[in-house]
Amino acid sequence: MTRQILLIDDDKDVHTYIQIVLQKAGYNLISAFDGNEGLKKVLSFNPDLIILDYLMPKKNGSETFKELKKSQQYKRYRDIPVIMLTATDQRPERIKQLLEAGLNAYLEKPFGSKELLNVIENTFITNKIKVRNQTLRKAVENSKNFLENLLESCPMAIITCELGGKITFVSKGIEDILGYSTSEVLGKSVYELLGTSKKVLTGPLESGDSQNKLVTNGIYVEAKSGIQIPMGITSSYLRDQNGETQGLLVVGQDLSAQKQLEKELLEKERLLAITQSFATINHEINNPLTPILGNIQLIRKEDSLLSDDHIKKLEIIESNVRKISNIVQKYNHISKPEEKNYYGNSNIFEI
CATH class of the missing domain: 3.30.450.20 (PAS domain)
Structure with a gap:
């Protein structure tokens, strides 16, 4: 694809000369005769390179260049390389300032066709390297910011x-x-x-x-x-x-949360073991209680053969057997045993 070069210069003879040189070299020239017109054509054509004369009426080359680099309107065009055409008596400090601001190259008038083409080709090469380095720096900066955010967000x-x-x-x-x-x-x-x-x-x-x-x-x-x-x-x-x-x-x-979770799990396992023990106790105690209570009731049917003292003792035995049975029955309804301090460091379960 033919590269387009925008020339911003108020001298028509310069346009004619540069157009002949560029056409022979395979470039396409876009002409603008002052800074304002040149900036409009940047928006319209998005050229591959800009050649900008320093001395122009209305808006000179320096002002045009600064607007191109700083105005938000031209943000997406800031990487277009710019060559400034200067007079031989141009003060070096001004050129230095423009180079520091991003100017790619400058060419002093008068110049020949070979000088012009050499500067153009070199500018394309150096600008490609410059843009690539900018991309790499941006990628490095993004990676750095990502890692910093990652480290700041990491709970460890x-x-x-x-x-x-x-x-x-x-x-x-x-x-x-x-x-x-x-x-x-x-x-x-x-x-x-x-x-x-x-x-x-x-x-x-x-x-x-x-x-x-x-x-x-x-x-x-x-x-x-x-x-x-x-x-x-x-x-x-x-x-x-x-x-x-x-x-x-x-x-x-x-590991505080993990330790707390482990503690809670151990407590749940302990309580589960206790409730399972309750079920075993229920079964093992109920088995002998049933014949004990049954035999007491059989003996009570023969009260006439028993003394008052024996009857009273049987009533006490039966009362305690029923009390034990009630306690065992309560075990069946316990889902979470509650502990309370009994004596010293000993704990008992509240039934």
Whole structure:
């Protein structure tokens, strides 16, 4: 596809000359004779390159260039390369300012066709590299922002440190878990922070076993408030592209919720075992109670043969047997036994 070059210059003879040169070189020329007209044609044609004269009436080249680069109206056209045509007596500091503002190249009048074409070709090449570098920088910046947001959002404490233990980076998770700000932790010893030894964090890593790339430990770490926090600590060496060890990566996870869940599950399992025991007790006690109560009732039918003292004792036995039976029956209706302190550290279940 033929490349389009927009020439913005108030001199018609310059247009005629450049048009002949560009047509022979395979380019298509778009002409504009002042800055305002040139900016309109940028919107209309979206040219591949702009050649802009510095000295023009109404709006000079510098003003036109600045509007192209700064106005939101031309935001999508800012990567179009621009060559400025200048006079030999143009002050160097002005050209330097334009180059720093993004001008791709300049060409002093008068110039020959070879000079013009060389500058155009070089500008296309350098601008392609410039745009590619800008794209790469933007991609790197986006990746950096993504990783920073990821680290800030991660509920875990991510720590990097030197081999000696000096902390060089820590994520916001450390504040959420232990209550320390990043400024309070940076430069401190990771072993002091976690209240553990180097051997615990790196011992298996130093064994030389290639399988030991990660070490995971469960420890209690004292928070800033003085509370002991259960944490799962995973550590690994940080290595460069040559495999050389540069430091240590430590990731800490708050296990408080997990520990609480484990505690609740154990309690549920304990209570389930108790209720199952109640069912067994119910069965085992009811079996002998039935004949005991039945025999008492048979004996009571022969009251005339019994003394008053015997009858009274039988009534006491029957009353206690029924009391035991009622207690056992209550076991059938217990879904969650309630404990209460009985004596010292002993607990009993409320029936």
